Amino acid sequence: MNWLLPRFVLAALAVVAGVFFGHWVGRLLHLPFLSEALSAAIAVVALVIVDAVRGHRLLQWLRGPQLDAAPRDAGIWGELGYRVERAVRERDKVIASERLQLEQFLSAIDASPNGVLMLDAQDHIHWCNRVAADHFSLDPVRDLRQRVTNLLRSPAFVSFLHTESYETPLLLSNVRGFGTLSVVVKRYGDGMKLVLSQDITERERSDAMRRDFVANVSHEIRTPLTVLAGFIETMLSLPLTVAERTRVLTLMGQQTDRMQGLVSDLLTLAQLEGSPRPTADRWLGLDALLARINSDAVALSGGRHQLKVQLDTQVELAGVESELLSAAANLVNNAVRYTPAGGEIDVSWRELGDGSGELCVSDTGLGIAREHLPRLTERFYRVDGSRSRETGGTGLGLSIVKHVMHRHGGELQIESEPGKGSKFRLALPAIRVRHVGEPALGVEAANAPR
Incomplete structure (x- = not known):
């Protein structure tokens, strides 16, 4: 007052x-x-x-x-x-x-890995985040207030948007470069719609790979089991001579070995996927590992190939000996199996300038077409299925190699060309490579006794 x-x-x-x-x-x-x-x-x-x-x-x-x-x-x-x-x-x-x-809320939605598209009662775009813009090829600024059905003309999407029930998500394939999108619509406010999109291409691919894996495992195990069952029935129902019985038992043994190899590879893969990454403080001599690989390759080749294995590298590797041996042996055995008689197989070690190194296995075999290279490490993927079975492969070898290298921080590199052979490299980081007698470095040096 x-x-x-x-x-x-x-x-x-x-x-x-x-x-x-x-x-x-x-x-x-x-x-x-x-x-x-x-x-x-x-x-x-x-x-x-x-x-x-x-x-x-x-x-x-x-x-x-x-x-x-x-x-x-x-x-x-x-x-x-x-x-x-x-x-x-x-x-x-x-x-x-x-x-x-509001800005913080929209910024949080914009950072979401899923697409968010807000539509008004007339299906005009009220707001969208960057992921939704990428999914549907929209411009977050220019396309505001535009009718979404004028910009996205997919008949399946338009029909789904105008339906009364949105209980089941819509799956859109090959939408503007994406493999598969899962689209969910929720109503809110006064007739407004919230369109949520998610790129499920990798999930669909993983599901497909899992289905193929189960189907392939079933097929690979059923084949030798069918052969064994047939041989057993033959031995039980027919009087066989000693020679015939010996031949049947030999074939049964081969099928049993094939099935045991498959089960062994499956168990190896399961163990690699479920085990922690090995530490970099357990060292093994590369020369001893290459000597074992050379002995197995000579026995498998039976003198049919020209083998050249570098046995004097004076290098030590940090990791699990059984895993590194399995990875290198798989590559060498594949080279022996898929290289025609008289071909050359070379196993060598090369040090790189940054302290890392790579074990290279090259051959003069038939080579592999470029379109097959990205899928070679998939389980049971074969360039020629019948030829792979004839050579005794399970289709899991390169998948095992890839997992071993990932666990050791390395990488499997593949180069091949039809008619010019193949080259497989096991690239290992510098922390897992040292010369014999070289002092410990990094974490190992910090933990070394003084």
């Missing part, structure tokens, strides 16, 4: 000024009643003019952007301006806080 006193003072001053002015005019004109009326009118007019000026200034401030301070007049107009200004500032703070929260 601090505006009330100035208000009374202003009114009193206006009355006094009006009385003096009216008294002077009344004496001048010899009209005493006119002086009284004129005094009251002057006082009222003075108050109205002052209030009008102050009210106009406040209204001008309210019509503007309210960036500067409100008029600081005395009396009720000053108090009113202060109150209005404070309310405006509080409103601006609330709006700024809500805008910041």
